[in-house]
Amino acid sequence: MQNRDVLVRRMTRRLLLGAAGMGGLALLPAPARAEETVDLRVPGGPSTRPITTAYAQKGRMILQRTSPPWLETPFEVFDKGVFTPNHQHYVSWHWANFPSEIDVDKFRLTVRGHVNQTLSLSTKDILHGLPRVELAAVSQCAGNSRTYMQPRVPGAQWANGSMSNAFWTGVRLKDVLDRAGVKPGALQVRFGGLDEPVVSDAPKFMKSLAIDHARDGEVMIAFGMNGEQLQLLNGFPLKLIVPGWCAVYWVKMLNDIEVLDQPDTNYWTVTGYRVPDTPHNTVNPGRTGFKLVPVTRNFPRSFITNIRSGDAVPVGTPAQARGIAFGGNCGVARVDLSIDSGKSWQPTQLGRDEGEYGFRQWQTQFTLPSRGEHTLMIRCTNTNGEAQPDFPVWNPAGYMRNTIESSHVVAA
Numbered sequence: 001m002q003n004r005d006v007l008v009r010r011m012t013r014r015l016l017l018g019a020a021g022m023g024g025l026a027l028l029p030a031p032a033r034a035e036e037t038v039d040l041r042v043p044g045g046p047s048t049r050p051i052t053t054a055y056a057q058k059g060r061m062i063l064q065r066t067s068p069p070w071l072e073t074p075f076e077v078f079d080k081g082v083f084t085p086n087h088q089h090y091v092s093w094h095w096a097n098f099p100s101e102i103d104v105d106k107f108r109l110t111v112r113g114h115v116n117q118t119l120s121l122s123t124k125d126i127l128h129g130l131p132r133v134e135l136a137a138v139s140q141c142a143g144n145s146r147t148y149m150q151p152r153v154p155g156a157q158w159a160n161g162s163m164s165n166a167f168w169t170g171v172r173l174k175d176v177l178d179r180a181g182v183k184p185g186a187l188q189v190r191f192g193g194l195d196e197p198v199v200s201d202a203p204k205f206m207k208s209l210a211i212d213h214a215r216d217g218e219v220m221i222a223f224g225m226n227g228e229q230l231q232l233l234n235g236f237p238l239k240l241i242v243p244g245w246c247a248v249y250w251v252k253m254l255n256d257i258e259v260l261d262q263p264d265t266n267y268w269t270v271t272g273y274r275v276p277d278t279p280h281n282t283v284n285p286g287r288t289g290f291k292l293v294p295v296t297r298n299f300p301r302s303f304i305t306n307i308r309s310g311d312a313v314p315v316g317t318p319a320q321a322r323g324i325a326f327g328g329n330c331g332v333a334r335v336d337l338s339i340d341s342g343k344s345w346q347p348t349q350l351g352r353d354e355g356e357y358g359f360r361q362w363q364t365q366f367t368l369p370s371r372g373e374h375t376l377m378i379r380c381t382n383t384n385g386e387a388q389p390d391f392p393v394w395n396p397a398g399y400m401r402n403t404i405e406s407s408h409v410v411a412a
């Protein structure tokens with residue numbers, strides 16, 4: 001990320017060139033030929049998925065569904081650095097009906113509802129009329145890692161790659177709301193994008209935030225990711241960034257902001273994306289009668305990225321372990337490794353802090369004392385003192401899966 005200013009200048013110029021750079025992207029690729037597959041090591045299978053390179057602006061991705069696209073970041077990408085390259089940033093949409101081409105000269109972001117003045121902002125207004133802010137943040141689908149839930153639950157069978165970290169550039173949502181002038185009595189702010197349901201009686205995708213959250217000065221409207229304009233599949237030209245919160249709130253192709261003085265009753269806010277109101281949102285399979293609440297923030301997680309289950313590790317000599325962690329809704333305080341199935345833990349060294357909402361690299365050396373099978377475990381504790389659970393989170397919708405991750409290795 002050197003030369004950030006140069007990158008942002010270049011991005012700005014390109015964004016203002018209009019649709020030229022985005023014109024006519026083919027969103028529906030040729031049917032995937034499963035020439036290359038990846039083994040996600042899903043207990044009980046099916047374990048393999050095709051790899052695709054057929055999507056506009058995207059490189060090698062795991063194909064979970066063709067249309068609307070669900071493209072997963074291959075796990076080895078997380079071993080290469082804390083910022084997920086744009087061409088491998090995961091993709092998820094609810095409805096297939098979204099534009100493949102956007103004329104940025106015609107594009108407008110509307111701010112309306114319980115405000116003094118309705119706004120219709122062009123991309124130029126956003127790029128040049130408001131203070132610019134930048135921040136690293138992990139976008140994680142609430143369904144990330146769902147495929148590892150046991151018993152299995154319906155929904156996108158994501159492995160651990162429906163998460164990505166980027167350095168976002170944009171403007172504060174607060175500044176945009178202030179310009180419209182929020183009236184007293186405002187309760188929530190609802191966000192919608194250019195995508196539409198494929199059938200008319202299905203609910204348009206929208207999400208809302210409480211008014212104080214929307215005005216916290218951190219929630220932003222991004223036009224850049226990792227020093228380039230947003231990729232189309234990731235929400236070009238504007239995307240809401242809600243640092244520390246689940247990606248379902250990060251509305252893509254954002255073109256409508258509505259300040260509400262009544263609670264939002266739309267499907268995606270009151271019915272979709274809900275979890276048990278229990279610690280860690282977990283319940284025992286089969287249990288019923290619990291209260292459901294909306295998914296909200298992220299929780300701390302950590303992964304070993306350079307060693308996989310089944311790998312051989314030399315016995316009696318130091319080996320290197322490394323990976324990534326994130327604190328959820330705050331920074332990473334520590335990441336600890338266990339090489340004896342969780343009986344004892346050793347601290348790891350944390351890499352550079354790129355911002356509390358982003359990935360943090362960790363690394364350490366360890367020595368396996370004896371031949372045979374060993375279980376490595378990795379545990380993140382965040383700056384609020386919250387650690388990963390040592391049991392697997394489970395709920396019927398398969399959201400917010402979390403546990404201390406294990407790798408079973410063989411010392412030889």
Ligand SMILES: Nc1nc2c(c(=O)[nH]1)N[C@H]1C(S)=C(S)[C@@H](COP(=O)(O)O)O[C@H]1N2
Nearest residue numbers: 090091092093094141193234247250251252
């Ligand atoms: N407009 C719009 N925004 C959306 C969605 C959507 O369907 N439409 N899906 C949400 C969900 S559930 C996820 S996980 C993220 C995925 O963002 P990405 O494709 O940029 O990775 O977008 C969120 N924002």
Ligand SMILES: [Mo]
Nearest residue numbers: 092141142248
């Ligand atoms: Mo999601």
